[in-house]
Each structure stands twice: as structure tokens, then as C-alpha cells.
Amino acid sequence: DQQVKQNSPSLSVQEGRISILNCDYTNSMFDYFLWYKKYPAEGPTFLISISSIKDKNEDGRFTVFLNKSAKHLSLHIVPSQPGDSAVYFCAAGTYNFNKFYFGSGTKLNVKP
Amino acid sequence: KAGVTQTPRYLIKTRGQQVTLSCSPISGHRSVSWYQQTPGQGLQFLFEYFSETQRNKGNFPGRFSGRQFSNSRSEMNVSTLELGDSALYLCASSLDPLGSGRSHEQFFGPGTRLTVL
Numbered sequence: 117d118q119q120v121k122q123n124s125p126s127l128s129v130q131e132g133r134i135s136i137l138n139c140d141y142t143n144s145m146f147d148y149f150l151w152y153k154k155y156p157a158e159g160p161t162f163l164i165s166i167s168s169i170k171d172k173n174e175d176g177r178f179t180v181f182l183n184k185s186a187k188h189l190s191l192h193i194v195p196s197q198p199g200d201s202a203v204y205f206c207a208a209g210t211y212n213f214n215k216f217y218f219g220s221g222t223k224l225n226v227k228p
Numbered sequence: 229k230a231g232v233t234q235t236p237r238y239l240i241k242t243r244g245q246q247v248t249l250s251c252s253p254i255s256g257h258r259s260v261s262w263y264q265q266t267p268g269q270g271l272q273f274l275f276e277y278f279s280e281t282q283r284n285k286g287n288f289p290g291r292f293s294g295r296q297f298s299n300s301r302s303e304m305n306v307s308t309l310e311l312g313d314s315a316l317y318l319c320a321s322s323l324d325p326l327g328s329g330r331s332h333e334q335f336f337g338p339g340t341r342l343t344v345l
Contacts, residue, residue, distance in 0.1 A: 159318055161336070207271075215276060215284035
């Protein structure tokens with residue numbers, strides 16, 4: 117049962133433009149969401165998180181938006197840089213339990 | 229501060245064998261989670277250990293087991309290996325989320341690449 121879905125396996129964006137990565141979830145009990153970035157041969161690295169009491173969280177070039185009614189979150193990267201090229205995973209869970217469901221990942225390619 | 233370390237990095241086994249993977253969390257982290265990553269499936273949660281107790285469990289068969297030691301180091305064991313167990317096994321550590329200001333930020337190790345022939 118895929119409770120978290122990333123329907124775009126890949127995304128290609130020009131350097132300097134906006135990258136938008138999307139994620140959908142099915143479990144309405146989820147109240148905490150995270151994005152991770154993964155380079156080849158490395159473990160995922162935490163990027164940004166958001167709790168369900170907010171609909172937006174910003175950290176530098178990275179902004180996560182949460183639409184609870186649509187059970188949808190997105191990660192915006194502005195401006196995109198070639199070093200952002202990696203696989204991005206979204207994850208969802210409940211705050212009181214350290215158990216997270218991950219999407220299958222979106223491979224972002226930022227072209228110079 | 230040293231990151232999460234996992235040993236071995238690569239492992240080749242044959243069907244029917246058993247395997248033990250090791251994870252050393254970041255110093256001070258008491259929670260250790262294990263994930264299986266396969267192409268197209270993303271990361272699938274195996275289990276989480278906190279203070280030597282399994283606190284959360286995913287939907288994997290009983291062939292997959294784990295344990296945590298008093299120093300928070302964790303091991304994962306897979307018995308009677310199947311071809312489908314070939315995957316990257318990731319370990320992640322985090323501080324106790326209850327009362328933690330960082331709230332669930334997990335720090336991942338580089339993983340152990342298991343190949344079952």
C-alpha cells in the first residue's frame with residue numbers, strides 16, 4: 117500500500133528557473149511531512165519539513181507547501197542550481213510516532 | 229560529530245543464507261530506523277528501535293528482524309534470503325522526538341548494498 121506517492125519519476129529544469137516537485141498522500145492521519153535529497157552512493161539528507169498546522173515553510177531557496185484538503189505537498193526550489201540535481205524523496209508520518217512513509221522519489225536534473 | 233555509519237557497505241549472499249547488517253548512529257541519538265530501498269519502490273520502513281526496544285514496525289515478514297544495544301548501535305538480520313531481498317538497506321538515526329526541537333529529522337547512513345544470488 118503506497119501511502120505516499122511521487123508520480124513524476126523525473127524532472128528536468130533549466131538553471132535559474134523554478135523546480136516544483138510534487139507529492140500526494142492518502143492517510144489523513146499524517147501530520148508531519150519531510151523532504152530529503154539523495155545523491156548517488158550517499159544516504160538521503162534532510163532538506164525541509166512541515167507540520168500540518170502550517171501550509172508553508174521556507175528555508176532559503178527551498179519552500180514546502182502543504183494542501184491538507186487535497187492531501188498534497190510540493191517542494192519549490194528557486195532558483196534551481198546544477199548542484200540541486202539529485203533524487204528527492206518526500207516522506208509523511210504522524211508526529212508522535214517516528215515511522216515515516218516515503219515516496220518513490222523524483223530525479224531532478226538541473227541543466228546549466 | 230561523526231555521521232551514521234553502516235557496515236558492510238556491500239554484501240553478496242546466496243538464496244537461503246542469512247545476513248546481519250550493522251548501524252552505528254550519531255552519538256547521542258537514541259532512535260534508529262531501518263529502511264529498504266528498491267528501484268521504483270522508494271524507501272520502505274522496516275522498523276524503528278528506541279532504547280533497545282522495537283517501537284515501530286513496518287509490513288515486512290518475520291524473516292526481517294533487528295535489535296538495538298545499550299550504546300544505541302543497531303543490527304538488522306535477514307534470514308532465509310530470497311532474490312527479492314536484493315536492495316539498499318538504509319539506517320537512520322534521530323534524537324528522541326518527544327521534546328526534541330528538531331522533531332524527526334533523520335540522519336541517514338550511506339547504506340548497505342545487499343545482492344542475493
